[in-house]
Amino acid sequence: MDGTALLHGTGALLPQLTVVITGLVILTLDLFLTSQSRYVNEAVGIVGLLLAFVLTVLQTGEPRPVFMNMAVVDNLGVFFNATFLLIALLMVLMSASYVRREAISSGEYYALILFATTGFMFVASAADLVMVFLAIETLSIATYILAGLHQQEQRSQEAAFKYFILGSFSSAIFLYGIATIYGALGNTNLLNLAQTLSQTAASPLTLVGLGMLIVGLSFKAAVVPFHMWAPDVYDGAPTAVTAFMTAGPKAAAFAAFLRVFLQGFATPELAQHWVPIFAVLAILTMLLGNLVAITQQSIKRMLAYSSIAHAGYALVALVTLDALGAASILYYLVAYTLMSLGAFTVLTVVAHRGEHHYAFTDYAGLASTNPMLAAVMTLFMFALAGFPPTAGFAGKFYVFGAAVQSGHYALALIGMLTSVVSIVYYARVVMMMYMREANGARAIAQVSPTTVTLLGLTALGTLYLGIFPGSVFRLAERSVQFLF
């Protein structure tokens, strides 16, 4: 039998299966490993993730529903799965020295990262609201536990509890929305929705269901005014887990937005209802995320609010309802992943063991004690602010360009103004590193080989995506072509 035919038929979920099996293998191996066997977990994880990446890339082609229309194999799923696997690979590199320094049990940590990645990948391949719900629950439960893995730190336990309560609350609202849609339309399938809507008119019950779906998913993406959990949870969780949370679940929430709203509820009479809602959410998110980030004293909390703001920028492209907007979202998620993971890696290096050095003043004079680290951090700060020639600039260019092209001038204007405001808090870090004297009492940060590799990869990726955005953007455009 032809190998790729298997990947398009009953073997359609082989990439997800590979990641789950890798997680289980790591969990089982952990029983037999001693402290002498260093980096076995990381090696197994990287091998499994690379295998899943190869299987994912082999799945490109025409959209094909599998498993009785519950999942679908198409280019959009391939792009998102590749992004999620990239996030997982970068996380393995980041965590290699981090888990040992902070005495977090590494077998469970890597297994949870891989199970969360499986959840992300199922969201991207979902063709039915049931699948979206189950996938979001999988990734959420794994992330709740990850947030609390720093068992000696009370802030970490608090973060896990707050994340759990508010995450489950939003999942219940999402589930009630699915029930309402089921009652209004008769089935929960996203692929056949256009056909279903032509037979039954869009009743008020459908609109109530859509509203609850928007609320549930906006919680997951930390969109204002459902962002209340994000600053505390991002602040309290272990820094590597925070990096994972800003990249992975956020991208998965946007995958859910694309699947549910751009592929599912995309008919004109329904779109006229949810487009204004998303426009208002995007404006609120960009405004609040950027304005509150200016007032923060801790760099970790500042990056948490900035992550809320970046979700707002990506949300701007959701209201455009065309291929350029959808492709810009995909591109922005990849660019933001690289910048965010890189910035948080620098945070883990500067924070030292025990994770107490997060004030801006801890970065004073970093340029004289550790010039390469300061240079890389400057790159990431300017990339997040949107300076050319970095990935942040290209991402914002595409997103705001899509908004202007489809006539949403107010969104693009607010986006550009808040981007300018964001320079205030990103430049503060750069100023601290280069224009202040070092404290002198603290030891110079030790940077392990895996961390150096990770910083190099993300910095190169940020510059590459900024100078040559066309290659990845063309991939994104080809992934969303079939939707329009």
Place this chain on the structure above:
Amino acid sequence: MIPISYYLVVSAILFVTGAIGVLLRRNALIMLMCLELMLNAVNLSFMAYARMLNDMGGHVFVFLSITVAAAEAAVGLAIILSIYRTRETVDVDYLSLMRH
């Protein structure tokens, strides 16, 4: 026969009760129970719609929803237990280290 709308109204009342409980109660275990109440209210809603539409999809979804709720409760209890080990209390008013 009991009209389907009665079931939907009961489900809505249970859901709102659970939501108010999660937002207003101070004991972490009570919050967890209210969360489960919300999820079960949605299960009731699914069953009512499945009966109304004469469709098995709703019944199947209830199975999946119950499984997810059980897994979530297990994780929630583990998190509450880890908090109790260090603080000897489950009162959420004491979880305020990150208020600035």
